Amino acid sequence: MSDITLGIIGGGQLGSMLAIAAKKLNIKTVIFCDDVDAPAQNFCNRFIYANYDDNEKINEFINLVNIVTYEFENIPYETLNEINKLKPVLPKPSVNRLIQHRLAEKDFVNNLNIRTTRYASIEKKSDIEALEDFLPGILKTTTLGYDGKGQHPIKSIEELNSLNLDFSKGYILEKLVKLKKEISIIITRFSTHKYEIYEPIENTHEDQILKHSKIPAEIDEKIFNQSKEWAKLIAEELKYIGTLCVEFFIDRNDNLYVNEIAPRVHNSGHLTINAFNVSQFENHVRAVCALNQIPLKKLSNAKMINLIGNQISFYRKSPKFKDNEFFFDYLKKDVKEKRKMGHITTLL
Template identity: 45%
Template sequence: MAKEITLGILYSGQLETQLVKSAKKIGGIKTIILTDDQNGPAQHFCDKFICGDLKSKKVLEKFISEIDICTYAFENLSYDILKEIADIKEVNPSPKTLKIAQNRILEKTFANEEAGVKTTEWKVIKSLEDLKDGINLFGKSILKSVSGGYDGKQQHRFNSINDIDPNIDFSKIYILEKFLNFKQEISVAVTRYKNGKISIYEPTENVHENGILRHSKIPANITKKIFKEAQDIAIKFAEKLDYVGTLNLEFMIDNKDNLFFNEKSNRVHNGNWHTVNSYKICQFTNHIRAVCGLEFIENKKISNAEMLNILGEEIKEFRKKEYRENEYFFDYLKSDIRPNRKMGHLTILKD
């Protein structure tokens, strides 16, 4: 009988919870969660829950001593902490891939120069003069922090230099992107195994409201050319990065059906959660199998699907509802209900 694998997972949100559930379903994998959130929902499903300061040498050493492999589904974790773990135990995806994902300059440089992928035009901004030059060059544009700023946060939009906020802190470095008149956003999940084998999912069409992902569906309303191009780029990224695990890429499509890479998520992603019900092997199960070095299994789509993210107080009504056979309600079991916080989702399978 194969030796049981002890998989350490950093943090304890909804994505980590689903990873734990997938590990249990596979079998032969013990899961240990390390987080600084005592209310993290993954504690209800993992084999061991360690709550403590990840910067504490004692806490980290205890975690490292008890695991065989480490993974994560949270990009705002410390690169230095992940590297410290990787110096002793196997970490997938690697700290190198996280470092690129955490820095928009590194990410876009990698996309353009290493992967040869098209992005919207962009420029590094270090001063007010840089910003003025960039806006004059691009016209309508968006200023983003180099790191962080998910769900549309830490962003400034400009039509001209007259829109510049005088309170922008230029002790920080930013990236200015030329505004893209896009008609759609799609994302592609891809899982790469240690032996280089690839499991690719079809593009998912995503709709945001107020910068927050609200709806996702397959099939996406895109051309066959865009379908193939997006999958090919996702595979290229995974191979160029020597990636192990599930990677998600986000793309924008303009009014002329040109495809632009926007950003990558170094992890399983909320927008492709529908794969739990729409595919034989979901993005979470594929991730666990890949990072643990398990056998690659051919995947296939089961059904078309739509997914609705449930935000804030909406969760109360969804917890009371009864659902049809083709409807799957996921409650993230978060104790603190806040406006626009992702509290759960509903997946509906379609013909």
């Protein structure tokens, strides 16, 4: 083992895959998670179960690790900031604070002269009524929410009354684009102008949850290059260290829009485990632990399918897989309806 111990906050499938990647690099891992059944405890060297505001357990965690990273963005900023005073947190807590707030995130992207969908801050029902030209649109809570949670599609003003919204929360209203397809860019930034960047990944969602990803994406060269340039610009402006995902919309006129930034490894990048010489997870560990950067090489085209909810049951009964198929079971105990339970990557 190396003398580095990496602390990972969050113990879901992304934490599991980070721990697996770290082990390959001889780096020990300590997982801190508020879920007693967190699957990542199967892959780490040590597991701490506690709430994210439990100071005693946080101090125990800090004392065990050299560097801290995280697998999801909805961790209290105060927790990350306190940890960062004693051990480096990467990506830095200020990045997480910005991206936790959808309005601040959109403003940040627009200020880089990068296109997003039209959007407006919403504090009360009449704010939406005054923005009828934004409909059809999607109303999102400004904080929290992923995989479709905290999101309300609105086609017309009449639909507002049936939504029963709590306006004590902040909202953002985004105008829907006439969507042709969605892509994502996974980029790992090591330091100033030092990156490894994966090719654009084409994504398909069902019920606002990622279902399929594939490379190569069926896009033209202009979008291929522009999406990569915008991802670099965002990572550089954030002075980001680690792996970052930028999600994009492409409209029917082949205009590119940034939809969201995920300050972490990302579900759409799971196919990098099998399709590239270095996965998004290994690159993240390499970047945050200041290890050497290895030039990326694509080994194969690939497609991935997420196994949601009960879909995992069939595959847990050990069906036969072909040599080019790779099955990942996230080892989650509870099978829930919209929960990501595993995935299958097929090399093409």
